[in-house]
Amino acid sequence: MDSAKPQLMDRPKAEARHAASEASGAALVSALDAILGVQADVALDAVPVPHRRVERWKYTPVASWWKDVLASDVNTVAAAGCEANPVPGLDAYRLVFVNGAFDAVASDLPVHTGVTCMPLSQRGNAKLQDTDSFSPETSDWFAGLNGRYSQEGLYLRVAQGVELDRPILIHHHTSGEGAFNVLRHDIALALNASVKMVQWSTAHAGAEGSVNVLTRADVGEGARLHIDKVQDEEGTVRHIAFEDIRQHRASHAEVHTITVRGAWVRNDLTFRINGEGAHAELNGAFLPGEGEFVDNHTTVDHCVAHCTSSENYKGILYGKSTGVFNGKVFVRPDAQKTNAYQQNANILASKKASINAKPELEIYADDVKCSHGCTVGQFDSDALFYARSRGVGLEAAKAMLVRAFIGDVLKGLAVLEVRLEVEHRLAEKHGWEVWSDHPNDEA
Amino acid sequence: MAYDGKDKVLEELTGKSYEFGFTTEIESDKAPAGLSEDVIRMISAKKEEPEWLLQWRLEAFAVWQTMEEPNWPHLNYQKPDYQAISYYAAPKQIKQLNSMDDVDPELRRTMDKLGISLEEQKRLSGVAVDFVMDSVSVATSFKGKLAELGIIFCSMSDAVKEHPDLVRKHLGAVVPTRDNFFSALNSAVFTDGSFCYIPKGVRCPMELSTYFRINESGTGQFERTLVVADEGSYVSYLEGCTAPQRDENQLHAAVVELVALDEAEIKYSTVQNWYPGDENGKGGVYNFVTKRGICHRRSKISWTQVETGSAVTWKYPSCILKGDHSVGEFYSVAVTNNAQQADTGTKMIHLGKNTHSTIISKGISAGNSHNSYRGLVQIMPSAENARNFSQCDSLLMTDTSGAHTFPYVEVKNPTAQVEHEATTSKIGEDQIFYCLQRGIDAEQAISLIVNGYAKEVLNQLPMEFAVEAQKLLSISLEGSVG
Numbered sequence: 001m002d003s004a005k006p007q008l009m010d011r012p013k014a015e016a017r018h019a020a021s022e023a024s025g026a027a028l029v030s031a032l033d034a035i036l037g038v039q040a041d042v043a044l045d046a047v048p049v050p051h052r053r054v055e056r057w058k059y060t061p062v063a064s065w066w067k068d069v070l071a072s073d074v075n076t077v078a079a080a081g082c083e084a085n086p087v088p089g090l091d092a093y094r095l096v097f098v099n100g101a102f103d104a105v106a107s108d109l110p111v112h113t114g115v116t117c118m119p120l121s122q123r124g125n126a127k128l129q130d131t132d133s134f135s136p137e138t139s140d141w142f143a144g145l146n147g148r149y150s151q152e153g154l155y156l157r158v159a160q161g162v163e164l165d166r167p168i169l170i171h172h173h174t175s176g177e178g179a180f181n182v183l184r185h186d187i188a189l190a191l192n193a194s195v196k197m198v199q200w201s202t203a204h205a206g207a208e209g210s211v212n213v214l215t216r217a218d219v220g221e222g223a224r225l226h227i228d229k230v231q232d233e234e235g236t237v238r239h240i241a242f243e244d245i246r247q248h249r250a251s252h253a254e255v256h257t258i259t260v261r262g263a264w265v266r267n268d269l270t271f272r273i274n275g276e277g278a279h280a281e282l283n284g285a286f287l288p289g290e291g292e293f294v295d296n297h298t299t300v301d302h303c304v305a306h307c308t309s310s311e312n313y314k315g316i317l318y319g320k321s322t323g324v325f326n327g328k329v330f331v332r333p334d335a336q337k338t339n340a341y342q343q344n345a346n347i348l349a350s351k352k353a354s355i356n357a358k359p360e361l362e363i364y365a366d367d368v369k370c371s372h373g374c375t376v377g378q379f380d381s382d383a384l385f386y387a388r389s390r391g392v393g394l395e396a397a398k399a400m401l402v403r404a405f406i407g408d409v410l411k412g413l414a415v416l417e418v419r420l421e422v423e424h425r426l427a428e429k430h431g432w433e434v435w436s437d438h439p440n441d442e443a
Numbered sequence: 444m445a446y447d448g449k450d451k452v453l454e455e456l457t458g459k460s461y462e463f464g465f466t467t468e469i470e471s472d473k474a475p476a477g478l479s480e481d482v483i484r485m486i487s488a489k490k491e492e493p494e495w496l497l498q499w500r501l502e503a504f505a506v507w508q509t510m511e512e513p514n515w516p517h518l519n520y521q522k523p524d525y526q527a528i529s530y531y532a533a534p535k536q537i538k539q540l541n542s543m544d545d546v547d548p549e550l551r552r553t554m555d556k557l558g559i560s561l562e563e564q565k566r567l568s569g570v571a572v573d574f575v576m577d578s579v580s581v582a583t584s585f586k587g588k589l590a591e592l593g594i595i596f597c598s599m600s601d602a603v604k605e606h607p608d609l610v611r612k613h614l615g616a617v618v619p620t621r622d623n624f625f626s627a628l629n630s631a632v633f634t635d636g637s638f639c640y641i642p643k644g645v646r647c648p649m650e651l652s653t654y655f656r657i658n659e660s661g662t663g664q665f666e667r668t669l670v671v672a673d674e675g676s677y678v679s680y681l682e683g684c685t686a687p688q689r690d691e692n693q694l695h696a697a698v699v700e701l702v703a704l705d706e707a708e709i710k711y712s713t714v715q716n717w718y719p720g721d722e723n724g725k726g727g728v729y730n731f732v733t734k735r736g737i738c739h740r741r742s743k744i745s746w747t748q749v750e751t752g753s754a755v756t757w758k759y760p761s762c763i764l765k766g767d768h769s770v771g772e773f774y775s776v777a778v779t780n781n782a783q784q785a786d787t788g789t790k791m792i793h794l795g796k797n798t799h800s801t802i803i804s805k806g807i808s809a810g811n812s813h814n815s816y817r818g819l820v821q822i823m824p825s826a827e828n829a830r831n832f833s834q835c836d837s838l839l840m841t842d843t844s845g846a847h848t849f850p851y852v853e854v855k856n857p858t859a860q861v862e863h864e865a866t867t868s869k870i871g872e873d874q875i876f877y878c879l880q881r882g883i884d885a886e887q888a889i890s891l892i893v894n895g896y897a898k899e900v901l902n903q904l905p906m907e908f909a910v911e912a913q914k915l916l917s918i919s920l921e922g923s924v925g
Contacts, residue, residue, distance in 0.1 A: 055515065059853075333842070348857035351824075357852040359863070362517075366839035366869045376822075376854040376861040 032149065042137050042147035049141050056140075059324045059356040060266060060295050065238065069145070069180060069210045082106075082173040086200050086232075090417040092169040095119065095154055099174060100181040102152055110168065114159030114193075117168065120184060123155045128186045129216050134301075136214065136242045136270060143242050143268075146214040150184035153213075158193040158223075167196040167415050172211060174202075174237050179209030186216055189223035189251075196414045199229045207235035214242040219251040221275065226253075226414040229267075232260040232425055239265045249275030256413050257284040259294050260425050266295040273300070273307045280309040285409040287402075287426060288353075290319030299328045300342075302335040305365075311342040314406045317353035318430070327372065328360040335365050342372035347379065347405065349398075399432035474531035480504065483631055486531050490600050490634070493607060503620035503630030510624045513757075516786040517815040517847055520755045523694050523729060528663045530632045589647075595640040596651055599667055602638035609640055613671055617700040617737050617763070625696040625757075626733040629665045633698070636666035641676035641707070650905050652681040663694035670700070672707035672742075679710040679905055692754060693718075694729045701736030701744055705766065708743045709736065712904050713760075714912050716752035722810070724782025727754025734758065740766030740795070747903040749912040750777040750785060759817065761790035764798035764826075771800040774900040776912075779812030779844070788818035788835075788849075793826035793859070802833040805897050808844035815847040822859040829859045837867040838896060 029044050049066060050057035084096055084106035095117075096106040102119040110117050120128075136143035154170055174181050189195060201211060211233070219225045231239055239262050245253050257267050265288075271280040286294040300309045315323045329340045346355045359372040379401055387397035403423075413419040427433070474482060483504055487497040512522055589596050595606060602610050620630040637653045653668065672678055682699075695717060703709050711734075720727025730753035736744040746760040762771030773789040791800035806814040816835040837846030848865045870892050878888035904912050 336842070346854070348854060348859070351857055353857060354853070354855040356854075357850075357863075359848075359850060359852075359865075361837075361848040361865060361867055362845070363837070363839070363847060363867050364845045366842045366844065368839075369866075369868055371864070371866040372848070373865075374850065374852055374861075374863040376852060376859060378857050378860075 037151075038148055039151050040147050042144050044141065044144050044148060047139060047141050047144060056297065056326070059322075059326075060293075065264075069212075069238075082171070082175070082202060082204075084171070085169065086171060086202055087169070087198070087415075087417050087421045090167075090169065090198070090415065090421075092167045092198065092415075093117070093164075094169045094171065096171045096173065097152060097181075097183055099176065099179045100152055100183060106171075110164065110166070112162070112164060114162035115164060116155070116157040118155050120153040120155045120186065121151060126155065126157075128155075128184075129188065129218055134270075134272065135216075136244055136268065140242070140268065142212060142240050143214060146182055146184060146212045146242065150182045150212075150214065152182075153184040153186065156185070156187045156195070158189045158195055160190040161192045162190075163194040164196070167198055169198045169200060172199070172201040172213065173204075174207045174209055174211055174233065174235070175204040177206075177208045179207065179237075181209065181211040181213075183211075183213045184216070185213070187225070188218040188220070189225055190220045192222040193220065194224040196226045197228070198415055198418055199227060200418075201231045201233055201239060203233035203235045203237045205234040207233070207237055210238040210240070212240050214244065216244045217246070217253070219245065219247045219253045219278075221249045222251060223248070224252045227255045228413045228415055228418045229255060229257045230260065230418065230422055231258070231262050231265055233262045233265075236263045238263065241265075241267050243267075243269040243271075245269070245271045245280070247271065247273045247275060247278040247280060250277040251275060252279050252281075254281040254283075254412070254414070256409065257282075257286075257296065258410070258413070258422050259284075259286040259288070260422060261429060262288070262292060262294065264293045266297070268297045270299045271301065271309065272303060273309070274303050276304050276306045278307045280307075281412070282309070282311045282313075283409045283412045284313040285315070285406040286313075286323060287316045287406075287430070288318065288321035288323060289429065290321065292319075292321045293323075294321070295324035295326075297324075297326045297328075299330065300340065301330045301332070302338045302340065303332050305334060305336045305338070307335065308339045309341070311340075311344075312409060312412075313344045314409050315344075315346040315355060316349055316402055316405065317346065317355060318349050320350070320352040322353070323355045325355070325357045325374075326360070327358075328362065329370055329372070331361075331363040331365050331368055331370060333364040336367045338365065338368040338370065340368070340370045344372075344374045345405070346376045347402075348376065349379070395431075396433055399427075399430070402430075402432075474529050476529045477526045478504075478528070478530055478632065482530055486632060486634060489531065490603075492600075492603055495611065496603060499615070499620070500631050503627050504632075506621045507624065507627035507631055510621075510627055512624050516757055516817070517813065517849070518755055518757065518784050518786050520729065520784065521692065523663075523692060525628070528694055530663065530665070531634055589649075592645050592648070593642040594645060594647055595638065597638055599633070599636040599638050599669070602669075606638070606640070609671065610638065610669065613669055613700065613702050614667075615700075617702060617735050618698050618733050623733060625731040626698050629667060629696050629698045629733070633665045633667040636668045636697070637670075638668075639670045639678065639680065641672045641678045643673045644675040645673075646676065647678040650679045650681050652683070654683050663696065665695075666697050668697070668699040669702075670709055670711070671702045672704060672709050674704045675706045676704075677708045680712070681905065682711070682713045683716070692720075692727060692729055694731070695753075696731045697733070699732070699734040699760075701734075703736060703738050703742035703744050703769075705740045706742055707739070708745075710745045710905075711736070711747070711760070713746075713748040713750075714904075715748065715750045715756075718754075719752045719781065719783050720754040722781040724754065724811075727783070728752065729754060730756045730758060732758045734760035735763065735790075736761070736771075737763045738766055738769035738771060738795075738798075741768045742766060743770040743772070745770075745772040745774070745903070746789065747774045747900065748776070748787075749900070749904070750775065750787060753785070754783060756783075756785040756787050758787045759790055761792070761819075762800065763792045763794065764800065764829075765794045766798075767795040768797045769795055770798070772903075773800075773802045773804070773818075774903045775804045776807070776897045776900045777805070777814055777816075778807045779809065779814045781810040781812060783810075783812040785813070786815040786817055788816045790819040791821070791831060792819075793822045793829040793831070795825070796827040797829070798826055799830045800832075802831070802835070803899055804833075804835040805900055806835070806837040806846055807840065807893065807897075808837065808846045809840035811841075811843045813845040813847065815849060816865070817849040817851075819851040819853070820861055820863070821851075822854045822856050822861065824855045826856050827858050829856065829861075831859075831861045831863075833861075833863040835863075835865040836896070837865070838893070839867065839869045 137147035717728035
């Protein structure tokens with residue numbers, strides 16, 4: 001013991017290294033400033049570049065690649081075309097963004113009374129929503145990056161009482177190498193307005209680069225916002241998405257995040273509930289395969305009384321994949337009668353898969369009902385035996401269990417066609433036999 | 444409020460003063476404030492320690508100087524000035540203690556007031572007690588009787604002198620000096636503590652108990668406990684703490700290390716009742732404790748804690764389940780009141796095959812206090828068929844208190860089964876209504892409900908301690924616990 005050798009790296013040394021990497025980051029930022037032009041005055045040096053000692057990035061390593069984002073060759077990547085509508089049979093208004101640029105030809109903007117929907121770059125003098133000290137831009141480096149450089153995205157305003165007849169599909173597509181795909185969607189729904197939205201991200205098999213999407217939505221009194229978010233990106237695309245949702249009285253907001261495919265995916269959702277009687281719903285399913293990394297961070301901030309929130313995340317991890325779940329329910333001192341529920345269940349389907357879960361509750365009001373549950377397990381051997389003894393093969397039996405396991409999340413998707421396509425793509429990725437009566441499967 | 448009387452109960456609950464706030468006027472030998480290599484050499488010299496231990500301390504001190512006090516806990520407190528603390532205080536008569544009768548009468552009265560009269564314990568309950576005042580162990584009872592079985596139960600300073608090989612082998616093996624800021628500080632300046640060794644195959648016939656007390660002002664307590672249970676042995680170990688009522692924040696930074704060798708079992712129970720400060724948060728003890736045990740093959744370590752005191756608690760009794768088929772348990776009731784803050788929980792590190800762990804944590808927050816559970820369940824790739832069950836419930840008594848849960852679950856083996864659940868609520872008005880309907884008044888109803896709520900953990904305590912634990916709960920939550 002008296003000859004104990006120091007086993008950790010000396011702290012001063014580690015700090016010096018980190019300081020050095022941050023300095024080169026600053027140099028890269030100014031280089032990017034020159035290429036892209038600063039869109040908004042968001043200071044990037046106010047928050048540190050994520051590293052493992054930052055609690056929110058504890059399980060999410062970025063040290064090896066974050067500088068690639070800044071070194072990306074932003075404007076010169078040739079954008080290859082993509083299928084305008086990735087969801088067969090879906091009848092929706094459509095905005096297509098390829099490598100961060102709006103593709104007017106592939107898009108189909110809604111023409112509807114009371115709806116202002118256009119690409120961000122065409123909004124003229126219309127103002128975007130303000131950020132405040134709780135916005136991700138002020139607390140997260142990647143969100144800061146988005147705030148500083150994003151110039152394209154969706155600008156949507158829905159007037160009082162308007163219910164959009166068809167969903168709005170936003171299709172993000174990445175192609176080529178070194179693409180830096182920064183988008184910001186700015187949404188505001190007035191009193192009793194209602195919108196369904198699908199955000200679908202794809203990438204070419206050879207694509208390499210990063211996607212950084214920030215969605216800010218203001219859900220007015222009694223308004224309903226429903227977002228189905230599907231990530232199905234081939235290639236090595238690092239996808240980071242922020243949702244900053246503000247809810248007013250009696251509003252209803254749902255975000256369903258399905259990660260089908262993605263080399264490196266992080267979803268960071270923040271719901272701020274500012275009006276009584278509001279309900280927030282966050283569901284997700286992630287099924288990473290060999291070498292993939294999926295991180296879901298959620299924050300539900302109950303600021304006022306009489307609100308409810310419900311959260312359900314399911315993960316099945318294959319191959320050498322890593323999953324992260326961090327759910328935070330925050331109940332402020334005056335938010336009495338809050339009812340918050342959070343659940344995260346995971347299945348490790350492979351020897352090399354790992355999951356890091358951190359379901360948190362932070363509660364400052366006493367008359368509340370808050371609960372969370374978190375489980376990690378494997379396929380139930382009894383259930384597999386039951387199926388196999390009736391002539392169902394092992395893989396098919398597992399696929400059945402998967403379907404049952406994530407079924408409640410998939411059922412929550414607002415648009416039927418999206419659900420069918422997600423099931424189809426999952427089955428395709430994992431080589432399962434047909435799951436459902438999908439139009440594509442009949443052929 | 445839907446019922447009468449609750450406010451009164453809660454008022455009483457927040458109004459109850461600290462029962463153990465007396466000081467003992469005995470002469471003591473106290474080092475000047477401040478920490479330097481010289482102070483460490485002075486402590487080591489005073490305790491007539493061997494050279495290796497001094498070197499070990501100095502190394503820990505060097506490491507400590509490069510470390511930062513952790514900022515990650517959910518706690519808000521004035522960081523102590525480590526140069527304003529005296530790192531050594533001892534009752535002066537220490538040398539004369541050969542038998543119980545030599546104990547200073549004033550000190551004896553202190554023990555009586557604490558309800559641990561050594562004489563009485565000796566006669567009635569058969570509990571062997573090691574009493575640590577400020578930093579020095581002042582009395583150990585039943586030493587002779589235990590020695591017949593080969594059990595070593597003595598103060599750490601005696602152990603260093605009498606059993607240097609055992610101490611050297613295990614000291615710092617479970618909690619390395621550079622583990623964290625407070626363990627490094629403790630390793631550098633620890634002054635005493637308890638040492639316990641149970642030989643192979645021996646079942647310790649009585650509960651072993653340590654009582655800690657901070658007495659002097661301007662001091663900190665840094666004790667070190669090491670329990671080694673050799674193959675196939677069993678021991679149940681109890682620990683209790685109190686401190687006088689002072690306006691300053693006193694520091695308690697202890698390290699407890701448990702070693703359960705093959706097929707051994709250690710049951711470690713704590714009733715922590717350091718002075719919690721007054722209702723405005725002035726004064727109170729900072730309780731920054733590192734507790735960890737290592738389980739070898741088929742062994743079991745069970746932590747039970749009842750946390751009622753301290754202004755600030757930072758404590759995570761942990762189990763490293765290294766051996767196959769080993770078992771780790773953690774049962775905790777943490778009560779915070781007034782301005783108290785607690786960030787406590789456990790770590791279960793599964794390394795061996797078929798390892799099991801259970802975590803039951805019950806938090807009760809009253810007054811303006813904040814009570815956090817922070818726990819880690821880690822299943823490493825080598826831990827085939829590991830199993831964990833965690834349950835952390837929080838009960839909120841007032842609308843100005845807070846209850847927080849920060850569980851970390853890290854699983855790297857697909858055969859693991861990990862379950863975690865947590866709930867936060869207040870005492871159900873329907874439950875109280877049900878009692879009122881049947882002629883049970885509000886005070887008794889709350890008592891009934893809180894008692895039932897904490898029962899799962901209190902049941903784990905040894906008989907001798909369960910009574911004391913209930914008493915302490917009733918001090919912290921006057922009128923709430925019967």
